Amino acid sequence: MTGKTHIIGGIAACVVTTRFTSYDPLLLTAAGIFGALLPDICHSGSKIGRKVPLLSKLVSTLFGHRTFTHSLLFLLLIQVLFSLFHLPEEITTGVLVGATSHLLLDAATKNGIKLLYPLQMTFRLPLTVRTGGPAENGILAVLVLLVVYFGQGII
Template sequence: MTGKTHIMGGVASGLALAHFTHYDPVLLTAAGALGGLIPDICHSGSKIGRMAPLLAKIINVLFGHRTFTHSLLFLIIVNSLIAAFLPNDSIRAGILAGMVSHIILDAGTKKGIKLFYPIKISVRLPFTTRTGSAVEHAVFAVISVIAVYFGYEAFAGYTDLF
C-alpha cells in the first residue's frame, strides 16, 4: 500500500479508537497517522524511510521489507519503548492503532507480511491487491469515509477546538 493509504488507515484507526474510548481524539488522530507510517521504516523509499534514510537502509539490510517491522514482535517492542518514553496513553494507543492498521493493510498485498517473525511464514488476507492499483484506491476511499464518520463522531462534542 502507498503512504497516503497508510496515513489514512492510521487516521481512521485513531478516530475509531477515539469513538470507543475516553482518549483525546486530536492526539489519537495525529499519533494514528504517525503509527500508520512506522512499519515502513524498513523501506528507504517510503515516507518515513525518506525521513530517516540511514536507519531505513540498516533495517532493510538486517531484516528486509515487510518482515520484522510488520510483526507482532515489533508491535510489542514499540509499545514497550513508547510506554517507557511517552507515558501519554492517547499517543501510545494512537501509534499502536496506526501500526496495526498498517500491518492489516499490508497483509492485503500479494506478498503479505511476516506477522510471526522470526518465523518465516507469510500471512495474507484472503483477498489481495497490488500497491497503487485501482483496488487500493477503492480501499483508500472506503477508509476515508470511515475516517470522516468517526471524525464527526469524535469531534461532535469536542468544544476545545472551537
C-alpha cells in the same frame, strides 16, 4: 499499500478508536499517523524512510522489507519502549493502532507480511490487491468514508 493509504488507514483506525475511549482525538490521531507510517521504516523509498534514510537503510539491511517491522514482535517492542518512556496513553495507543492498521493493510497485498517474525511464514488476507492499483484506490475511498462517518462531532 502506498503511504497515502496507510495515512488514511491510521486516521480511520484512530477515529474509530476515539468513539470507544476518552482519549484526546487530536493527540491519538497524530500518533496514529506516525504509527501508520512507522512499519515502512524498512523501505528507503517510503515516506518515513525518506525522512530518516540512515535508519531506514540500517533496518532494511538487518531485516529486509515487511519482516520484523511488519510483525507482532515489532508491535510488542513499540509497547515496551513507549511504556519505558512513560508517554501519555493516547500516544502509545495511537502509535499501536496506526501500526496495526498498517499491518492489516499490507496483509491485504499480494506480498503479505511476516506477522510471526522471526518465523518466515507469510501472512496475507484471503482477498489481496496490487499496491497502487485500482483496488487500492477503492480501499482508500472506503477508509475516507469511515473517517467522515466516525469523525463527525469528534473535534
